Amino acid sequence: MSFIKVCQRDEIPSGGMRRVMIDDRTPITIYRIGDEFFATSDYCTHGIASLSEGELNGDVIECPFHGGSFNFRTGEPVDAPCTIPLECFKVEVQNDDVFVNYG
Ligand code: FES
Numbered sequence: 196m197s198f199i200k201v202c203q204r205d206e207i208p209s210g211g212m213r214r215v216m217i218d219d220r221t222p223i224t225i226y227r228i229g230d231e232f233f234a235t236s237d238y239c240t241h242g243i244a245s246l247s248e249g250e251l252n253g254d255v256i257e258c259p260f261h262g263g264s265f266n267f268r269t270g271e272p273v274d275a276p277c278t279i280p281l282e283c284f285k286v287e288v289q290n291d292d293v294f295v296n297y298g
Contacts, residue, residue: 198294214247217297226267232286234295240279
């Protein structure tokens with residue numbers, strides 16, 4: 196595992212999220228709540244949907260396809276039809292740069 200720079204802190208407002216690409220082929224969604232950052236796989240585990248196109252509500256990301264949802268802090272499913280957890284990644288912020296532990 197290694198930390199990869201994915202964006203700058205100010206590119207994501209608090210309460211917002213952003214899709215980033217790791218190694219040019221793996222999409223990850225970065226979420227920001229205040230000064231805390233979280234990262235999950237961008238693809239919903241129920242189908243081929245980009246969660247970064249969904250809706251944020253507190254700690255929950257709602258999928259844009261069928262309305263299923265996940266807690267992005269833990270990856271755990273919150274609402275059906277989602278039953279499989281999202282993969283989560285550790286995030287570190289150094290100065291103004293956001294890094295994700297991926298590898
Ligand atoms: S693809 Fe996400 S809930 Fe169905």
